[in-house]
Amino acid sequence: MVRVSEGPSHVTVRVDAAVGCARCAAGRGCGAGLSGSAGKSLELELPVTEAAAGLQVGDHVQVNLASGNLLNAALIAYGIPLVGAAIAAAIAYLLQASEPVSVAASLAGLAAGMVVSIYRIRRPACLGNLTPRVESDAGARH
Numbered sequence: 001m002v003r004v005s006e007g008p009s010h011v012t013v014r015v016d017a018a019v020g021c022a023r024c025a026a027g028r029g030c031g032a033g034l035s036g037s038a039g040k041s042l043e044l045e046l047p048v049t050e051a052a053a054g055l056q057v058g059d060h061v062q063v064n065l066a067s068g069n070l071l072n073a074a075l076i077a078y079g080i081p082l083v084g085a086a087i088a089a090a091i092a093y094l095l096q097a098s099e100p101v102s103v104a105a106s107l108a109g110l111a112a113g114m115v116v117s118i119y120r121i122r123r124p125a126c127l128g129n130l131t132p133r134v135e136s137d138a139g140a141r142h
Contacts (some may be wrong), residue, residue, distance in 0.1 A: 011061070012043055013043070013061060014043050015044060015063065065130075072130065073130045076120055077117055077121070080113045080114075081110050081111075081116075084110055084112045084113025084116065085106045085113060087109055088105040088112075089102060089106040092105040092106070
């Protein structure tokens, strides 16, 4: 851990990027933002749970995302826009629209789904659930 905020509710942690898969090792990662920084570290300001109160600079910590929230994040980020595109394409098909109109409708549905996803993920309740938290002291210091 690098810093503890004024209040004990947030800390800044340094995450050492580890290579997790063959694509990341080749530098072509999945877009998670860590693939290009193999061997480097990333600093994140994260909320702290009550169980992790009393942390000090130099402590090793565990950063966790609650079970199921990764799937929820993926469904919001990818599922809603995909459903928007599929619904728009289905409507264009039912209206027997030409191919260019069908493509435009699908793209408009995708864009509408992206807007809905952004609106949904920015809601405080949703954003709070999808933010990783420092849950515990791993017990060792640097």
